[in-house]
Amino acid sequence: MDPLAGDRIVVRYRLGEGGPGDWRPAPNPALERSPSLSDLTGILVDETADALLVERDGTVERLPRAAITSIRQLSRRVVRNSAIRDVERVLTEAAPAAERDEFDGWTVSADPESTALRANTAVPLGREARAADVGRVRDWYTRRGLSARVVVPERLLRTAEIAPRPGTEYEVLVDDAGAAVEVPGDDRDARRSWRARGYGLHHTFQVLEL
Known part of the structure; x- marks a missing residue:
């Protein structure tokens, strides 16, 4: 998803196209194949x-779009995988569920009467969760006459190992007190509104249909 003003990002760009120079020390003497790309985090x-x-270290750098090869949005602060699991558990357990179970590191929730995002989804909350176990997740929902959906937080599992197509992207934003909200990645107005209230990006996730 595209970053908004105030977000921390890392930008990969081609050198020598009107952007800043390479922040890494230049080789001396120069190599025949000098670096053609660099990156900037700010x-x-x-x-x-x-x-x-x-802005990087108090200096605002201009990066021409023509030189940019990739942009990656980063969390507001460095976030450990364990912190992602902790926030994901809070969000999952706050969702309505007529039935909830845990196995193989997965937490599965079912509530046919609810349209809440996490009411009928599986989330890999345990460190032992593996993409190879989604067959058992699918069977759990099939026995209840429900379609299987999976929330895949960034860095915890590879989405390509679970479903052949990308899912719907969401942001998880937190404030300084640790309160968390989840916002659709394509809703720029909502994302901007929560940032204005002091919430910053904690991590992202995708919802995949199995």
């Missing part, structure tokens, strides 16, 4: 049709 200050303005 806070997105603003963007125009032609460039991104990114």
Whole structure:
């Protein structure tokens, strides 16, 4: 999903196309094959049709869009996988569920009467959860006459190992007190609104249909 002003990002860009120089020390003497790409991590200050303005260490750098090869959105602060699991458990256990079970590191919830995002989804909350176990997850829902959906938080499992197609992206945002909300990745207005209330990106996840 695309970052918003105030987000921490890492940008990969081609050198020598109007962007900043390589922050790494240049080899001396110069090598025949000098680096052609570099990256910059900082806070997105603003963007125009032609460039991104990114603050790094108090300096705002201009990165021409024509030179950018990739942009990756980062959490507001460094987040451990264990912290992702902790927040995911809070969100999952707060969702309505007529039935909830745990096996092989997966937490499965079912509530046919609810349309809440996590009411009928499986989440890999345990460290032992593996993508190879989604067959058992699917069977759990099939026995209840439900379609299987999986929440896959970033870094915990590879989405490509679970479903052949990408899922729907969401952001999990937290405030300084640790309160968390989940927002659709394609809802820029909601994402911007929560940021204005002091919430920052903690991690992202995808919802996959099995």
